[in-house]
Amino acid sequence: MLLVKSFSFAVRIVKLFQYLAKRKQEDVLSKQPLRSGTAVGALIREAQNTESKKDFIHKLAIAQKECDETVYWLELLKETEYNYGEEFLSIFENANELLRIIKSSILTIKQKTLHPQFISHHS
Incomplete structure (x- = not known):
């Protein structure tokens, strides 16, 4: 689930950047969420x-941290x-x-790492 959601989010961030670029508003401010927003999914995939x-x-x-920066x-x-x-608000949400x-x-x-016996009895 996390892999899918983070990839979909990265796609939305890229599309936001493309939208801003088309409106000639692609600048440093729009490049920052592009960098951090696409890093989220890459890091989650790397974690796997x-x-x-x-x-x-x-x-x-x-x-x-990258998601919070985004x-x-x-x-x-x-x-x-x-x-x-609305599309922007949707990306923000x-x-x-x-x-x-x-x-x-x-x-x-x-929690599972600290208390594996608790989790295994209650999972």
Whole structure:
């Protein structure tokens, strides 16, 4: 689920960048969410190939930071008149949802790592 959602989010971020470029508003401010927003999915995919839970959590934590940075850039775009209606708000909500899912995933994995006997009896 996280892989699919993060990839779909990256596609939406690329389309936002393309939209801004078509309107001749592609600049440093629009490149920032492109970089951080597409990094989220790449890091989540990379996490799938880690060799330890510790490394997996580390990669997800970096993805979380990139997602939070993307939320920041989207907020800045919104507050500086780059808000382009419902589609923009939808991407913003999508970013916040993805951030919540990543945070929740990290917490769940940490709990399973710290208390494997509890999880195995109650899963």
